[in-house]
Amino acid sequence: MSSPERSRAGLRELLATFHDRGSRVVRFVAIGAALGIGAAGIGVAVPSSSAPSQVAVEEAGLPKAASELPASGPAQAEAQPVRTSQAEQDLGDGTTLAAWEMKDGVKEFHLNVAPMQWQTKPGGRTFDAMAINGHIPAPTIRVNEGDKVRFVVKNDMPQDTSIHWHGMVLPNDQDGVPGLTQAPIEPGQTYTYEWKAVSTGTHWYHSHMHGDQEGRGLYGSLEIVPALGDIPADRDYRIIIGDGPLGFVFNGKSFPGTTQLRGNVGERIRIRLIGTGPEMIHSIHLHGGYFEVVAQDGHRKPIPERMDTLNVGVGQTYDLIWVPVRPGKWMIHCHIFSHSETPNGMEGMVTIANIEPATVKLPSIPGVTG
Numbered sequence: 001m002s003s004p005e006r007s008r009a010g011l012r013e014l015l016a017t018f019h020d021r022g023s024r025v026v027r028f029v030a031i032g033a034a035l036g037i038g039a040a041g042i043g044v045a046v047p048s049s050s051a052p053s054q055v056a057v058e059e060a061g062l063p064k065a066a067s068e069l070p071a072s073g074p075a076q077a078e079a080q081p082v083r084t085s086q087a088e089q090d091l092g093d094g095t096t097l098a099a100w101e102m103k104d105g106v107k108e109f110h111l112n113v114a115p116m117q118w119q120t121k122p123g124g125r126t127f128d129a130m131a132i133n134g135h136i137p138a139p140t141i142r143v144n145e146g147d148k149v150r151f152v153v154k155n156d157m158p159q160d161t162s163i164h165w166h167g168m169v170l171p172n173d174q175d176g177v178p179g180l181t182q183a184p185i186e187p188g189q190t191y192t193y194e195w196k197a198v199s200t201g202t203h204w205y206h207s208h209m210h211g212d213q214e215g216r217g218l219y220g221s222l223e224i225v226p227a228l229g230d231i232p233a234d235r236d237y238r239i240i241i242g243d244g245p246l247g248f249v250f251n252g253k254s255f256p257g258t259t260q261l262r263g264n265v266g267e268r269i270r271i272r273l274i275g276t277g278p279e280m281i282h283s284i285h286l287h288g289g290y291f292e293v294v295a296q297d298g299h300r301k302p303i304p305e306r307m308d309t310l311n312v313g314v315g316q317t318y319d320l321i322w323v324p325v326r327p328g329k330w331m332i333h334c335h336i337f338s339h340s341e342t343p344n345g346m347e348g349m350v351t352i353a354n355i356e357p358a359t360v361k362l363p364s365i366p367g368v369t370g
């Protein structure tokens with residue numbers, strides 16, 4: 001083993017050890033940070049940054065503990081065979097991970113665009129909606145930085161369409177703007193997009209036709225995992241915000257039809273907010289604490305910002321990290337009440353985070369968690 005290899009192996013071992021003792025120390029620090037208390041204040045000899053130590057490791061460009069690497073991350077290739085396909089998967093937030101299959105070194109996705117009748121809440125009215133592969137929001141696309149990707153889009157609607165890859169740096173003729181970079185995809189036609197994923201972070205994709213197609217459901221999360229490792233998190237959720245023909249919705253649903261989120265005290269819960277509009281800015285508020293905004297439009301913020309209410313404009317994405325400090329049912333909602341409440345109760349842009357007690361022993365902080 002050469003000297004650099006040895007030091008890399010040593011570092012990996014050190015990080016693995018850290019991770020084993022890990023959860024507890026990390027959550028100890030995370031909860032301290034969440035409470036606005038530096039590590040020194042709670043007697044732990046680790047840096048008192050606003051995020052656990054993996055962040056510093058990641059930002060230094062060093063490898064992370066194996067257990068923390070993204071499931072399909074390139075750095076894991078030596079430990080596991082390269083994945084050649086991905087099945088559809090429920091992401092626990094009301095969205096579905098898109099299936100793909102590796103063909104000639106390209107991750108190939110099949111996206112069927114079709115009309116669908118859609119209820120946004122139990123017993124609610126039925127909307128003329130549009131879906132991709134039967135899903136509203138459209139399936140969450142997640143690939144690694146550097147991947148070559150292909151999207152075979154079949155238009156099963158009686159009107160033409162196109163798909164735009166919002167936030168991606170790609171060849172102009174793959175940008176999905178009908179009348180400018182391509183002809184519209186006519187009813188019954190199939191159109192293929194192909195590009196290389198270089199724009200890391202949380203982005204989205206959507207129809208770029210007829211004004212109302214996007215708001216009827218033709219939008220989904222587009223996530224490019226950075227080669228150096230993703231934002232460390234115990235949970236990974238998305239809330240896609242819509243105010244189009246389906247009404248005021250989170251992930252295509254109106255409260256109480258929205259999917260409730262789950263988590264535990266002390267966990268780093270990542271929430272990707274995506275503002276699809278198509279008309280309004282929404283004031284997204286979290287009960288029971290605050291979150292850190294760690295990225296905007298896919299780009300990591302050099303200094304995360306703490307807040308409990310964030311205005312999300314049309315087309316914007318934000319990545320939040322929230323470390324809950326108390327168990328309970330915590331609301332996440334648009335604070336413009338005409339978007340989230342009626343005289344008959346909550347409706348529209350509301351979901352609940354069900355936070356259970358910590359799975360590891362955390363410090364009791366008198367007056368706060370004690």
Ligand SMILES: [Cu+2]
Binds near residue numbers: 283334
């Ligand atoms: Cu709103």
